[in-house]
Amino acid sequence: MKASRTARAFQYVALLVYMVFLGFPLVWMLSTSFKPPREMVEIHPTLIPHNPTLDNYVEAFTEQELGRAALNSLQVSLASAVLTVLIALPAAYALARFKTKLGTAALGWVLLSQLFPFVLLVIPLFLILRQVDLVNTHAGLILVYVVWALPFALWMLQGFVRNIPRELEEAAAVDGATRLQVLRRVVAPLLAPGVVATSLFAFISAWNEFFFALVLLKSPDLATLPVTLARFVGVEGIARLGPLAAGSLMATIPSLIFFAFLQRRLTSGSLAGAVKG
Amino acid sequence: MTTLAEAPSANKPDYKARARSDRTTIYLLLLPALLPIVVLSVIPLMRGIYLGFTDARAGRNVDTNFTGVENYRELMNDDLFWSAFRIGLVWAFAVTILQFVLAFGLALLLSQPLKFRGFARVMALVPWAMPPVIVGIMWRLVYHPDAGLLNEVLYRGGAEGLQHNWLGDFSTALPAVIMVGVWSGMPQTTIVLLAGLSGVPRELHEAAAVDGATAWQRFRSVTVPSLMPVIVAITSLDFIWNFNSFGLVYVLTAGGPGGRTMLPMLFAYEEAFRYGNYGYAAALGNVMVVIIVALLAVYLRRRLREANA
Numbered sequence: 001m002k003a004s005r006t007a008r009a010f011q012y013v014a015l016l017v018y019m020v021f022l023g024f025p026l027v028w029m030l031s032t033s034f035k036p037p038r039e040m041v042e043i044h045p046t047l048i049p050h051n052p053t054l055d056n057y058v059e060a061f062t063e064q065e066l067g068r069a070a071l072n073s074l075q076v077s078l079a080s081a082v083l084t085v086l087i088a089l090p091a092a093y094a095l096a097r098f099k100t101k102l103g104t105a106a107l108g109w110v111l112l113s114q115l116f117p118f119v120l121l122v123i124p125l126f127l128i129l130r131q132v133d134l135v136n137t138h139a140g141l142i143l144v145y146v147v148w149a150l151p152f153a154l155w156m157l158q159g160f161v162r163n164i165p166r167e168l169e170e171a172a173a174v175d176g177a178t179r180l181q182v183l184r185r186v187v188a189p190l191l192a193p194g195v196v197a198t199s200l201f202a203f204i205s206a207w208n209e210f211f212f213a214l215v216l217l218k219s220p221d222l223a224t225l226p227v228t229l230a231r232f233v234g235v236e237g238i239a240r241l242g243p244l245a246a247g248s249l250m251a252t253i254p255s256l257i258f259f260a261f262l263q264r265r266l267t268s269g270s271l272a273g274a275v276k277g
Numbered sequence: 278m279t280t281l282a283e284a285p286s287a288n289k290p291d292y293k294a295r296a297r298s299d300r301t302t303i304y305l306l307l308l309p310a311l312l313p314i315v316v317l318s319v320i321p322l323m324r325g326i327y328l329g330f331t332d333a334r335a336g337r338n339v340d341t342n343f344t345g346v347e348n349y350r351e352l353m354n355d356d357l358f359w360s361a362f363r364i365g366l367v368w369a370f371a372v373t374i375l376q377f378v379l380a381f382g383l384a385l386l387l388s389q390p391l392k393f394r395g396f397a398r399v400m401a402l403v404p405w406a407m408p409p410v411i412v413g414i415m416w417r418l419v420y421h422p423d424a425g426l427l428n429e430v431l432y433r434g435g436a437e438g439l440q441h442n443w444l445g446d447f448s449t450a451l452p453a454v455i456m457v458g459v460w461s462g463m464p465q466t467t468i469v470l471l472a473g474l475s476g477v478p479r480e481l482h483e484a485a486a487v488d489g490a491t492a493w494q495r496f497r498s499v500t501v502p503s504l505m506p507v508i509v510a511i512t513s514l515d516f517i518w519n520f521n522s523f524g525l526v527y528v529l530t531a532g533g534p535g536g537r538t539m540l541p542m543l544f545a546y547e548e549a550f551r552y553g554n555y556g557y558a559a560a561l562g563n564v565m566v567v568i569i570v571a572l573l574a575v576y577l578r579r580r581l582r583e584a585n586a
């Protein structure tokens with residue numbers, strides 16, 4: 001079907017409006033991050049800074065609190081990603097290759113748990129972690145993140161397992177390999193891309209997470225990047241907006257990499273769905 | 278107990294032994310994932326639901342007593358709760374509906390053979406790639422009364438009279454945060470609808486076009502009906518996510534000004550972690566679950582009836 005010329009023109013205009021709407025806040029933050037403090041207090045701010053500067057980035061980078069928070073975030077997110085994949089890998093294999101009631105129950109739980117607001121989860125989690133002295137520790141937060149990322153990681157990984165031809169495994173089994181050997185020697189190497197995608201997902205969900213980190217970590221020394229940035233918002237003067245914008249942009253880089261990596265899959269629809277926004 | 282989907286060597290004599298050892302292996306494989314989910318997700322949620330019927334408070338040596346429906350009676354008489362509840366409904370409905378309408382439009386555009394479509398598809402993902410806290414910070418920069426983009430655009434456009442302290446004004450705060458909510462949730466909805474659109478059979482469209490249906494008629498009688506299951510699923514999910522949302526508004530306004538953007542989750546957070554009223558906050562969580570389930574039940578039943586009519 002061919003759209004008429006006017007219809008086509010209208011479509012391009014609409015698309016342009018969408019792109020401006022989706023893109024302009026980011027462009028504005030980018031512009032703010034290059035402005036020296038003097039330009040922040042101008043009555044009429046401009047899109048293109050008069051005297052662009054990298055000072056904000058330098059300041060955000062060397063700011064002690066932000067640097068420490070970035071390190072904390074890195075540590076927590078890396079540990080969560082590694083643990084999530086280590087735990088999810090065997091289970092995803094079992095879910096993909098065998099139909100068990102346990103597996104169905106686990107997936108049902110994943111869907112059901114979407115209904116519950118975080119308060120219902122975070123208060124008891126807080127109490128449980130306090131009993132084992134894990135409140136206000138990175139270990140406690142990592143545990144929570146692993147459990148939080150597990151359901152989707154399981155779902156993602158089992159999809160990758162399904163794509164590995166069963167015949168390969170059966171051939172190895174006929175040659176006398178045990179199940180665990182099959183898993184290690186045949187399945188694991190073929191799963192590498194899936195493992196990368198899943199660990200990136202777990203890394204990003206930990207890197208971006210705010211609520212649990214806010215509740216479970218009390219000392220500023222331990223706070224992760226989103227919590228520290230949110231705290232800056234509360235006390236910022238107008239001159240501090242520049243470093244805040246710069247720090248925020250740098251904190252977005254890991255997720256941008258993740259989405260660039262998955263972009264094709266996402267827009268083709270094969271991964272759409274269960275990622276919680 | 279366990280049903281095996283496959284029997285790799287069904288005709289071999291050691292099949293039974295193999296199946297038994299397989300079953301042990303399955304449980305060994307599943308255990309490391311199931312155990313943490315049970316301990317840190319299932320059990321806490323059950324306990325959270327139970328806490329809603331107690332007078333649990335913060336502090337290590339405080340006794341917790343079962344109080345039945347006391348919390349709920351208190352909620353009924355709590356003006357702040359009703360206000361948060363109303364704001365939560367306005368927020369969730371407005372964001373979900375606007376998100377759906379805008380995302381549907383974008384998905385339709387992206388499914389057309391336009392130039393720059395690849396670029397536009399990447400751009401459509403941008404809000405999703407940003408952590409909620411950063412989205413909040415970014416929009417604060419846009420709404421900033423002095424250094425903000427929005428007021429400056431209004432000034433340049435000669436609409437100086439429309440300038441506002443967007444997030445600080447009683448009348449504009451809620452619409453302003455709703456706009457951010459729409460922005461940040463658009464990618465998920467767009468992508469799901471786009472995936473759905475690619476599944477609409479081309480022949481149906483062509484047949485309708487041959488029969489002389491206009492684009493609008495085709496949209497109404499071909500596109501929408503075949504997308505209905507996808508539409509119902511994504512709007513339901515969006516509604517749940519929006520009703521339970523927290524981080525974005527916490528960073529934007531922290532519930533202010535004067536409680537005008539105090540969503541139920543923000544209210545519950547304050548009750549639990551500022552005032553230490555765990556039981557009360559959990560009760561509020563329970564009420565929210567009941568409301569969501571009730572609303573979804575009505576919505577899904579109506580859709581189901583329409584589908585069967």
